Structure formats: structure tokens, C-alpha cells
Amino acid sequence: MKASKLNKQMLVAPYIYISPYFILFFVFSLYPILYSIYISLTDWNGSGEKLFIGFENYIQLFSDNDFWLSLWNSTLIFLMYVPIMLFVGLILASMLNSNWMVGKGFFRMALFVPNFVSVVAVSFVFILLLNTQDGLVNSVLRSIGLIDNPIPWLESPWWARFSVAMMVLYRWLGYNMLLLLTGLQNISKDLYEAAYVDGATKIKSFFFITIPLVKKMLLFCTVLSTIGTFSLFTEPFILTQGGPLNSTLTPVLMLYRESFQNFNFGYASSIAVCFFILMMVISLLQMRIFDDKE
Amino acid sequence: MEKTLKLKAAGTSGSKHIWSSSLAFVLMAVVSLFTLFPLFWLFSSSLKDISEIFVNPPIWIPSTLHWENFRELFVERKFGIITWNSFLLSTTSTLIALIFCSLAGFAFAKYKFKGKQFLFVLVLASLMIPHEATMVPLFSIYKNMHLIDNIWGVILPDLANAFGIFFMRQYCMSLPDEMMEAARIDGCNEFKIFRKIVLPNLRSGFAGLGIILFVKQWNNFLWPSVILRSQENMTLSVALKALEDSNNTPYHLIMAGSVISVLPLLIIVLIFQKQLIAGMIDGAIKG
Structure with missing residues (x-):
């Protein structure tokens, strides 16, 4: 009698345990995303009647230069920081992985700090540092004679993209370095030893042992950075508001503008749906990459 | 254990190694400086008067610490x-x-x-x-x-x-x-x-x-x-x-x-x- 009661409990318990997640998931994630698809087929300002207009929003979106520009900006920002981040990250990680490095704990933390410090706070510090007239960066560059005229860090399209990219680099270098470090720790030290005995220099072993063996981790970091770059919001929102001339407009920033500043909820939803599809494709790609190798 | 000993022995031989490891240390220190500096600037600027924020030459540490910034916030x-x-x-x-x-x-x-x-x-x-x-x-x-x-x-x-x-x-x-x-x-x-x-x-x-x-x-x-x-x-x-x-x-x-x-x-x-x-x-x- 008692045993069967316990048995029954064992059958029911897991469903009770997973139900909070699924209830919340349905209400706050699945239903909204489906609703989003519906809203994207309407003309709606958020409070009045929804006017069904079919694929009108999508047609408009695909001929909207700002939309393509936002994707292009993200791509440019990605190209500006990801190669540097992975290369420098890997060099720093292999230093932290060596036996002879001193102060490992301190350096690891120092590099990781920007990752958990509030992005809003850091963005405002960057605004101060990068101010064209009286920012610290320009005055230091000028006083050591590197530049004659101040660099318009946040005021010209290319420099603004570069500044956003550098801020993203600032935030994510340490995190990626830690991921690469875990990759390195899986490489047997014997390999380096053998290479050393064979007379390979450190630089040679870096290019011929380290890089090939952390390829998978590098790829993983690249995928994470792709997702991260296309979802950028806070950095450009605070540093440049997407400007100048929309040069730092990102898909999420455009979504925010259309919805919560212009109240084009229908149009904004078509951006949201495209963004969702883009993220889904990248995630599926990521899963495939990792299934293949394992 | 044996492995690390061997590596250490290999590592300490030759001054070339000392050079490259000091170079590594310097590189690490420079990168850490870049990651920590904005935080230093944040703390320093939080104690400045508004007139000291955008000035040339920059003020690294304000001469009077303006704690009243925090008071005003609270x-x-x-x-x-x-x-x-x-x-x-x-x-x-x-x-x-x-x-x-x-x-x-x-x-x-x-x-x-x-x-x-x-x-x-x-x-x-x-x-x-x-x-x-x-x-x-x-x-x-x-x-x-x-x-x-x-x-x-x-x-x-x-x-x-x-x-x-x-x-x-x-x-x-x-x-x-x-x-x-x-x-x-x-x-x-x-x-x-x-x-x-x-x-x-x-x-x-x-x-x-x-x-x-x-x-x-x-x-x-x-x-x-x-x-x-x-x-x-x-x-x-x-x-x-x-x-x-x-x-x-x-x-x-x-x-x-x-x-x-x-x-x-x-x-x-x-x-x-x-x-x-x-x-x-x-x-x-x-x-």
C-alpha cells in the first residue's frame, strides 16, 4: 500500500518539478514569440486597433536601408574586434597556462573584471574618455605627439563603429580568454615538451601546436561573438544612440527605436521576427558544429 | 611531478627564456592596465566636481574629494x-x-x-x-x-x-x-x-x-x-x-x-x- 503510494508520487513529482519552468516559458516566452509573429502582420501602435496588413511590414523592412545598415554595422563591428579578441585572448591564455608566469590569479581577475561590471556604467566612462575635445584619450594621444587633431571617436561614422567595437572588446576579451584557457588546459604538456626537445621555438609551438588544438574552442568563441554582436544594444545605445548617421545602429537598437520610441509595434515586430530567425539559424549552426566534433 | 620538474629545468636554462617571460609579463601588465584603467577613471571622476570632468589637461585625482556627489544622489x-x-x-x-x-x-x-x-x-x-x-x-x-x-x-x-x-x-x-x-x-x-x-x-x-x-x-x-x-x-x-x-x-x-x-x-x-x-x-x- 505504502509502496504504491510512493510509486505514484514518483510518477507525478517530476511533472510538478518542471511545471514552474514550463508555465513561465509558455506565458513569457513561447506565447509572446507567437504573438510577435501575429503582430508583425498588422499595423499597430500598441494601444489602438490592430489592422491586418499581411506581409506589408516585411516588404517595407526588406526595402528599408536602415535595416540592412544595422546588419552591416554589426558585421563591421564584429570584424573589428573578433580577430583581435581571439588572437590576443589566445596569446594571453597561453601565458596564463604556462608554468613560469607570475601573478596568474591577479591577471586572470584583472582581465575578467570588465565582463561583470555594469555595461551602463562602463559606457558612461567611455563617453568621458572618448570625448573629442576634452576626453582623456585624445589629450594623452596629443600630449605624446601621436596626433595633431583630436580624433572624433564618437562623432564620425567609422570611428564610432570602432569605439563601439573597442568597448565590446574591452568587455569580452577576458571572458574569451578564460574559455580559451580551458581549451589549452586540455592540451597535453608532453606535446610542448617534445616540440621543445626538437628545437621548436615558443612562437613555432604557438602556431603549430596551440592554434590547431584549440580550433574548436576558437570556433565556439566565434559563434558566441556572432550572437553577441547581432544582439548588441546597451553599448551603442548609450555611447552613440546608434549614430552618427546610424553608423552604430544594430538590429536590437532598431527594434527598440521602432517599438518604444516610434510606437510602430507592427513594424518593430517584423524586425523581432527576423532577429529571432537569425538567432535561431546561428544557434542551430552552433549545435551542428558541436555535435559533429563530439 | 616529474613532468613539471623537467619543464622547469628546461625553462630556467638560458637567458633567452628570462627575456621572453619578462616580455610576457609586461604584455600581461599592459593589458591589465587597459582593463583596470576605466575603473580607476570611474572612481576618480565620481569624486570630481562637474567642472573637473571635461578639462584639458585632465585631472587624474581631484584635489578636493567631492563626496557630496553621493549625498546629492541619495x-x-x-x-x-x-x-x-x-x-x-x-x-x-x-x-x-x-x-x-x-x-x-x-x-x-x-x-x-x-x-x-x-x-x-x-x-x-x-x-x-x-x-x-x-x-x-x-x-x-x-x-x-x-x-x-x-x-x-x-x-x-x-x-x-x-x-x-x-x-x-x-x-x-x-x-x-x-x-x-x-x-x-x-x-x-x-x-x-x-x-x-x-x-x-x-x-x-x-x-x-x-x-x-x-x-x-x-x-x-x-x-x-x-x-x-x-x-x-x-x-x-x-x-x-x-x-x-x-x-x-x-x-x-x-x-x-x-x-x-x-x-x-x-x-x-x-x-x-x-x-x-x-x-x-x-x-x-x-x-
């Missing part, structure tokens, strides 16, 4: 309640998420039930729905549920945390089955097993996931800035942005407010750095 700009909101929101959402994630993680790790495979794939798939894409409909749902300008509006969507379920599932899988069997034979009911046997053994998992969720929620910006409207309900990130003014932005106050937002986290993370780093790496790789 007395005139409601930063007391705002800081409390950030704390309350991050703590509440972390604690509840930990419970929900460990419950579901435990179920997926240790129970056999119908549809488990499918439901787990659904959890996996839910990771692909970016929160940004649900903002518009969620906003109109919130209007009906009276969740606009309410911190529960920030907390609720984050409680359905697929990443956390993965994370806790990993920890639950390492618990020995015998422990639960023994408790069942002793007549423990299922919930008691969870509470008395599973929960106490998940401590390191809770620390790891808890610190990640807390940090994330503390710094959360986009969604809170959409729905938290009145000053009494804002969190620190939202309030910092709200200090901005198109004509006359009080950057000294923004810097002081940023210190309030950065400092507690810095302390917490220095205490829990092992758990945070281990958790983030585990989470990224296994998730």
Missing part, C-alpha cells in the same frame, strides 16, 4: 530606494530562479517520466528564443497584467531559465542514486527527498549559478529600462541612464551612481570569483 535623486530596488530585484529573482532551476534540473537528471526526452528538447530549443524578440508582445501583455512599472515585470520572464536548468541538471546527475533510494525505503516522500537530500548537496551548484544570475540581473538594462518608468521603481542601471539630460548631463553624478552600481558587485565577485569563473565556463561550454 538625498535628492532617490538613489537609496533605487539601490534597494536593484538589490531586491536581483536577490529575489536569483533565489526563485535557483529553486525552479534545481527542481527542473533534478527532475530531468534523476526521474524517468513520459515525454522527458521531448520536454528536454523543448527546454533546449527555448534557448533559441531571444528575449529581445519578445519585448513588443510582452509589453502589451504587461499592460493588461499591470506589470508595467513593477519590478515583478522584470523578474518573471527571467525565472524561466533554460540555461539554469542545464546547469543544475549537471550537478544533480552527479548525486548518487543510492542516497535517494535509501530515503525512499525509509519512507521519505518525494518532496522531502528534494528538500532534505538533494538541496543540501547542491550547494556548490547554487553558488555558481546564483552568482551568475545575480550579476546578470544586477546589470540588466534593456527590459528594465522599457518597463520601469517612475523613479521609485527604477534599478541602478535604469536610473543612471535617466540622469542623462540632453542639455546638461551631470556626469559627476552619473559617475558617482556608477560607483554605487559597480562597487558592491566588485566586492561580491572578489569573494566568489572561483565559483563565478568556474560557473561561467561550465555554463558556456556545457550549455
Whole structure:
């Protein structure tokens, strides 16, 4: 009698345990995303009647230069920081992985700090540092004679993209370095030893042992950075508001503008749906990459 | 042991090695300088007068420390309640998420039930729905549920945390089955097993996931800035942005407010750095 009661409990318990997640998931994630698809087929300002207009929003979106520009900006920002981040990250990680490095704990933390410090706070510090007239960066560059005229860090399209990219680099270098470090720790030290005995220099072993063996981790970091770059919001929102001339407009920033500043909820939803599809494709790609190798 | 000895022996021979390792040290120090400098500038600027913020040549450390920036924030700009909101929101959402994630993680790790495979794939798939894409409909749902300008509006969507379920599932899988069997034979009911046997053994998992969720929620910006409207309900990130003014932005106050937002986290993370780093790496790789 008692045993069967316990048995029954064992059958029911897991469903009770997973139900909070699924209830919340349905209400706050699945239903909204489906609703989003519906809203994207309407003309709606958020409070009045929804006017069904079919694929009108999508047609408009695909001929909207700002939309393509936002994707292009993200791509440019990605190209500006990801190669540097992975290369420098890997060099720093292999230093932290060596036996002879001193102060490992301190350096690891120092590099990781920007990752958990509030992005809003850091963005405002960057605004101060990068101010064209009286920012610290320009005055230091000028006083050591590197530049004659101040660099318009946040005021010209290319420099603004570069500044956003550098801020993203600032935030994510340490995190990626830690991921690469875990990759390195899986490489047997014997390999380096053998290479050393064979007379390979450190630089040679870096290019011929380290890089090939952390390829998978590098790829993983690249995928994470792709997702991260296309979802950028806070950095450009605070540093440049997407400007100048929309040069730092990102898909999420455009979504925010259309919805919560212009109240084009229908149009904004078509951006949201495209963004969702883009993220889904990248995630599926990521899963495939990792299934293949394992 | 032998290996490290050999490497050390190989390492100390030759002055070439000393050169390259000092070079490495210098490079590391330079990069650390770059990562830490903005924080130094943040702390220094938080104690400046507004007239000292944009000046040439720059003021590295203000000659008089303007602590009144902080007083102004707390007395005139409601930063007391705002800081409390950030704390309350991050703590509440972390604690509840930990419970929900460990419950579901435990179920997926240790129970056999119908549809488990499918439901787990659904959890996996839910990771692909970016929160940004649900903002518009969620906003109109919130209007009906009276969740606009309410911190529960920030907390609720984050409680359905697929990443956390993965994370806790990993920890639950390492618990020995015998422990639960023994408790069942002793007549423990299922919930008691969870509470008395599973929960106490998940401590390191809770620390790891808890610190990640807390940090994330503390710094959360986009969604809170959409729905938290009145000053009494804002969190620190939202309030910092709200200090901005198109004509006359009080950057000294923004810097002081940023210190309030950065400092507690810095302390917490220095205490829990092992758990945070281990958790983030585990989470990224296994998730």
C-alpha cells in the first residue's frame, strides 16, 4: 500500500518539478514569440486597433536601408574586434597556462573584471574618455605627439563603429580568454615538451601546436561573438544612440527605436521576427558544429 | 611531478627564456592596465566636481574629494530606494530562479517520466528564443497584467531559465542514486527527498549559478529600462541612464551612481570569483 503510494508520487513529482519552468516559458516566452509573429502582420501602435496588413511590414523592412545598415554595422563591428579578441585572448591564455608566469590569479581577475561590471556604467566612462575635445584619450594621444587633431571617436561614422567595437572588446576579451584557457588546459604538456626537445621555438609551438588544438574552442568563441554582436544594444545605445548617421545602429537598437520610441509595434515586430530567425539559424549552426566534433 | 620538474629545468636554462617571460609579463601588465584603467577613471571622476570632468589637461585625482556627489544622489535623486530596488530585484529573482532551476534540473537528471526526452528538447530549443524578440508582445501583455512599472515585470520572464536548468541538471546527475533510494525505503516522500537530500548537496551548484544570475540581473538594462518608468521603481542601471539630460548631463553624478552600481558587485565577485569563473565556463561550454 505504502509502496504504491510512493510509486505514484514518483510518477507525478517530476511533472510538478518542471511545471514552474514550463508555465513561465509558455506565458513569457513561447506565447509572446507567437504573438510577435501575429503582430508583425498588422499595423499597430500598441494601444489602438490592430489592422491586418499581411506581409506589408516585411516588404517595407526588406526595402528599408536602415535595416540592412544595422546588419552591416554589426558585421563591421564584429570584424573589428573578433580577430583581435581571439588572437590576443589566445596569446594571453597561453601565458596564463604556462608554468613560469607570475601573478596568474591577479591577471586572470584583472582581465575578467570588465565582463561583470555594469555595461551602463562602463559606457558612461567611455563617453568621458572618448570625448573629442576634452576626453582623456585624445589629450594623452596629443600630449605624446601621436596626433595633431583630436580624433572624433564618437562623432564620425567609422570611428564610432570602432569605439563601439573597442568597448565590446574591452568587455569580452577576458571572458574569451578564460574559455580559451580551458581549451589549452586540455592540451597535453608532453606535446610542448617534445616540440621543445626538437628545437621548436615558443612562437613555432604557438602556431603549430596551440592554434590547431584549440580550433574548436576558437570556433565556439566565434559563434558566441556572432550572437553577441547581432544582439548588441546597451553599448551603442548609450555611447552613440546608434549614430552618427546610424553608423552604430544594430538590429536590437532598431527594434527598440521602432517599438518604444516610434510606437510602430507592427513594424518593430517584423524586425523581432527576423532577429529571432537569425538567432535561431546561428544557434542551430552552433549545435551542428558541436555535435559533429563530439 | 616529474613532468613539471623537467619543464622547469628546461625553462630556467638560458637567458633567452628570462627575456621572453619578462616580455610576457609586461604584455600581461599592459593589458591589465587597459582593463583596470576605466575603473580607476570611474572612481576618480565620481569624486570630481562637474567642472573637473571635461578639462584639458585632465585631472587624474581631484584635489578636493567631492563626496557630496553621493549625498546629492541619495538625498535628492532617490538613489537609496533605487539601490534597494536593484538589490531586491536581483536577490529575489536569483533565489526563485535557483529553486525552479534545481527542481527542473533534478527532475530531468534523476526521474524517468513520459515525454522527458521531448520536454528536454523543448527546454533546449527555448534557448533559441531571444528575449529581445519578445519585448513588443510582452509589453502589451504587461499592460493588461499591470506589470508595467513593477519590478515583478522584470523578474518573471527571467525565472524561466533554460540555461539554469542545464546547469543544475549537471550537478544533480552527479548525486548518487543510492542516497535517494535509501530515503525512499525509509519512507521519505518525494518532496522531502528534494528538500532534505538533494538541496543540501547542491550547494556548490547554487553558488555558481546564483552568482551568475545575480550579476546578470544586477546589470540588466534593456527590459528594465522599457518597463520601469517612475523613479521609485527604477534599478541602478535604469536610473543612471535617466540622469542623462540632453542639455546638461551631470556626469559627476552619473559617475558617482556608477560607483554605487559597480562597487558592491566588485566586492561580491572578489569573494566568489572561483565559483563565478568556474560557473561561467561550465555554463558556456556545457550549455
